[in-house]
Amino acid sequence: MDFPELPERLADVRGRIAQAVARGGHGPLVRVIAVTKTRGPEAVEAAWAAGIADVGENRVQEAVTKQEALVGSAAERGGVCWHLIGQVQSNKAKSLTRFSLVHSLDRVGLVAAAREASQRAGRPVQVLVQVNVAGEESKGGFAMRELDALAARLVTMPELVVRGVMTMAPLDASELVLRDVFSGARAARDLLRAAGLPAIELSMGMSGDYEVAVEEGATMVRLGTILFGSRS
Secondary structure (H helix, E strand, C coil): CCCCCHHHHHHHHHHHHHHHHHHHCCCCCCEEEEECCCCCHHHHHHHHHHCCCEEEECCHHHHHHHHHHCCCCHHHHHCCEEEECCCCCHHHHHHHHHCCEEEEECCHHHHHHHHHHHHHHCCCEEEEEEECCCCCCCCCCECHHHHHHHHHHHCCCCCEEEEEEECCCCCCCCHHHHHHHHHHHHHHHHHHHHCCCCCCEEECCCCCCHHHHHHCCCCEEEECHHHHCCCC
């Protein structure tokens, strides 16, 4: 069996998530997104067998290759949900409708490209707005000050179904910084929802900080190393 430690690791993660929900008091239902980037299709199959229905990929082409490799597999027949969690090049936007949820709507140009993809496919693209709460130049995403104007535009676009917000905290951030970033993302989500968008999701938290993210209201955590182990 590939990734034999995955079921035990997942059980530990789910236990920690339950404790973090109780500590935080926000009461969210938290979905684990198994991040399978740079791993083969067997990682998706192992995640599905362990009880994870959601898998996350950073690159469109890598995800499409795995989707094609898994045709006819138990995961594909069972309806695994594919999440695109990495930055999307505009020339790859035509493939966005292959994903259950795109976490990285991070710039105006991608809004336009995603609308075009939706129109070509004849169905909406499910998205999260990526917010750069910490203002890091190395990360994409909309600044908090841009959200009012963005929300006003997005409510006029039926091609895009805005399910919530995604953010990433700085690497090696202190707990205080983590809480500032994650609570800021929660405020951004609430702003979008107040504007009339169906924004209920908060995608935030990775292997090193997911418990703090859940305490601050995360509804999705994106976990790779803690589930599958370090990459060799």
